[in-house]
Amino acid sequence: MCFAANQHINPTNVCVLRNTCVFCSFARMPQEEGAYTRSLDEVFAEADAARDNPTREFHIVGGLHPKLRLAYYLDMFRGLKARHPTVHIKALTAVEIAHLARIEKRSVTEVLIALKEAGVTSLPGGGAEVFSPAARATIADKKLTGQEWLAVHREAHRLGLPSNCTMLYGHVETMADRVDHLLALRALQDETGGFLTYIPLAYHPDHNELGEALGRTGTATTGFDDLKNIAVGRLVLDNIPHVKTHWPMVTPFISQVALTFGCDDLEGTVVFERVYHEAGAGTPMWLSYDQIVGLIRGAGKEPVERDSLYQTVRTFEDWVPGQGVARAAGPEGPTFQISHRPRARARGQQTGPALQGVGSAERRDPSVPGRKPGGTLLTPGASPGVTRSMSRVRLGRIGYINCYPVYGAIDRGITPLAAELVTGTPSELNDLLAAGELDLSVVSAVEYARHARDYVLLPNLAISCDGPVRSVALFSHRPVGQLDDRTVLLTASSRTAVGLLELLCRDVWKVRPHFAQARAEAPDLDALAHLPHDAVLVIGDAALLLAAQHAYPHRYDLGEEWKRWTGLPFVFAVWAARRAADHAAVRAVHHTLLAARDWGLAHLDLLADAAARATGVDISDCRSYLAGLDYALTETHLAGLTDFFRRLAARGLVPDGSLQFLQVA
Numbered sequence: 001m002c003f004a005a006n007q008h009i010n011p012t013n014v015c016v017l018r019n020t021c022v023f024c025s026f027a028r029m030p031q032e033e034g035a036y037t038r039s040l041d042e043v044f045a046e047a048d049a050a051r052d053n054p055t056r057e058f059h060i061v062g063g064l065h066p067k068l069r070l071a072y073y074l075d076m077f078r079g080l081k082a083r084h085p086t087v088h089i090k091a092l093t094a095v096e097i098a099h100l101a102r103i104e105k106r107s108v109t110e111v112l113i114a115l116k117e118a119g120v121t122s123l124p125g126g127g128a129e130v131f132s133p134a135a136r137a138t139i140a141d142k143k144l145t146g147q148e149w150l151a152v153h154r155e156a157h158r159l160g161l162p163s164n165c166t167m168l169y170g171h172v173e174t175m176a177d178r179v180d181h182l183l184a185l186r187a188l189q190d191e192t193g194g195f196l197t198y199i200p201l202a203y204h205p206d207h208n209e210l211g212e213a214l215g216r217t218g219t220a221t222t223g224f225d226d227l228k229n230i231a232v233g234r235l236v237l238d239n240i241p242h243v244k245t246h247w248p249m250v251t252p253f254i255s256q257v258a259l260t261f262g263c264d265d266l267e268g269t270v271v272f273e274r275v276y277h278e279a280g281a282g283t284p285m286w287l288s289y290d291q292i293v294g295l296i297r298g299a300g301k302e303p304v305e306r307d308s309l310y311q312t313v314r315t316f317e318d319w320v321p322g323q324g325v326a327r328a329a330g331p332e333g334p335t336f337q338i339s340h341r342p343r344a345r346a347r348g349q350q351t352g353p354a355l356q357g358v359g360s361a362e363r364r365d366p367s368v369p370g371r372k373p374g375g376t377l378l379t380p381g382a383s384p385g386v387t388r389s390m391s392r393v394r395l396g397r398i399g400y401i402n403c404y405p406v407y408g409a410i411d412r413g414i415t416p417l418a419a420e421l422v423t424g425t426p427s428e429l430n431d432l433l434a435a436g437e438l439d440l441s442v443v444s445a446v447e448y449a450r451h452a453r454d455y456v457l458l459p460n461l462a463i464s465c466d467g468p469v470r471s472v473a474l475f476s477h478r479p480v481g482q483l484d485d486r487t488v489l490l491t492a493s494s495r496t497a498v499g500l501l502e503l504l505c506r507d508v509w510k511v512r513p514h515f516a517q518a519r520a521e522a523p524d525l526d527a528l529a530h531l532p533h534d535a536v537l538v539i540g541d542a543a544l545l546l547a548a549q550h551a552y553p554h555r556y557d558l559g560e561e562w563k564r565w566t567g568l569p570f571v572f573a574v575w576a577a578r579r580a581a582d583h584a585a586v587r588a589v590h591h592t593l594l595a596a597r598d599w600g601l602a603h604l605d606l607l608a609d610a611a612a613r614a615t616g617v618d619i620s621d622c623r624s625y626l627a628g629l630d631y632a633l634t635e636t637h638l639a640g641l642t643d644f645f646r647r648l649a650a651r652g653l654v655p656d657g658s659l660q661f662l663q664v665a
């Protein structure tokens, strides 16, 4: 089981893509607080600061600085080589190499040859993220494409520079994106044989715009996901000699376990890790020689120190902890300090790709022209710098395909909208409207009942069904009558569906399950399957996907159950505006929404096609799903809505109240 005694050096965090790589917490604009660019003397001093460590490899990556030229890097590598002749230099991602080629007006080949001549031994694998054009358009819109990243590595391999490869997972990518990414790496390895190791990298959500948009902090992946990625990577990439676990991202504990899940290589001593710790990684900044050896031995494996090219440097049969050459502590001083970005997006910079919300179907549908001008998903507690820079009316939009018929024309620029669009799950939009972060939004019907004193309803606009709805369902391992005292997971994304399920359980099915909340959006379904439960309430696109998987023997459509119980339609979502909002502006948006809905209902085939591409659900199923929903709010719908509110109020779940509408005349 091998590791390298390596040292990370990040010469600059200034990056021209700072506002478009929305998953990155490391980069800064040139004048932004925390921006730094090291002089060559500072880089040499940083390398010297770890001299007491038995460093065998410098791992050097940084931002795409608009003014740092190729000569700066060549002088750096020659200088490091002169000072540390036995240390390998693994430097510059494919993205940095392509950037240097662009600003030098030279070819990638010429830059690679110059790097090799200056002492670079191999290339790191960063910048690959996930190759899917749709995911890339969402998280790294202006970055090298996947094909371009592969082309740089292909050329490096041809020139005799081996490299590593990576995949960033746990953000907006789908499982299919992960598989496609691995297959692309595998294909290039078949062609060149130049990859040394594959390193899955877990996304970290703190201090970056994507994390804010997803409403996630801490870690975005589970230990299960981390281990699964490693195991799948090992199986698919059987032509790449090594798989490395990156402990700064997944913790030394997971890395230790990963050594029996397909990894034969452990990220090394590192000395000072900046990129992931600025994204909130709570792992140590470095591991000492003793710690690494102990970690590998603790997994029942024999440690082997390697160099950059996986040549054995030493083995440890006679190693006695505490008597090694490495110091236990890392280097100190201002160079070795982490400063988190005060805000995810640089002030005044609005050039980045518009983020769609968690589970947003459109994020996987780059053909929707409305993606870019679409809104940033805001969450309570999101950066004030983001939320308060908006001056127009702020309108919420659920990211599920069930909103396509209302927002499709707006997304395509067919119906101009004088408002800032904000995309999220129903629960997220509920909270944002309640917090005053939105002026109007589509919200859970039950949310209107809870805040009726603060909201007005927008007339003639709602999402309802008169029978099966298909996208709000209880999936159960046993008949619903057997759920007494059983565990039922409730999606954290909806309140109306939860309220309806509670009513059905008590008043219709006469069972009292134990309810527990769970994240149940489409990307969560794999993890959800491993949570102990007897049934789970899922809504939106995730419900359509789960139904297609046939993973549960029993499925209860809540729209159908309500209809059978009451004989009425069920209203899941309404459009509500804050009473304090500018009513003239809200009326204008209401008018736009009605016009957009008319266009949407006349173009269901087109919208079903977009929905199928976004979700992977069969197009005919998408078509019949959208056609089965109703977007009006007539007397019949109001009868269903008030009946639902009455039943909830009788249970003390919402206050008594009446429906108040926006005055549109």
Ligand code: SF4
Pocket (backbone or CB within 6 Å): 015, 016, 017, 018, 019, 021, 024, 025, 026, 027, 062, 063, 064, 095, 143
């Ligand atoms: S991920 Fe790399 S290219 Fe993108 S902003 Fe961060 S440093 Fe720059």
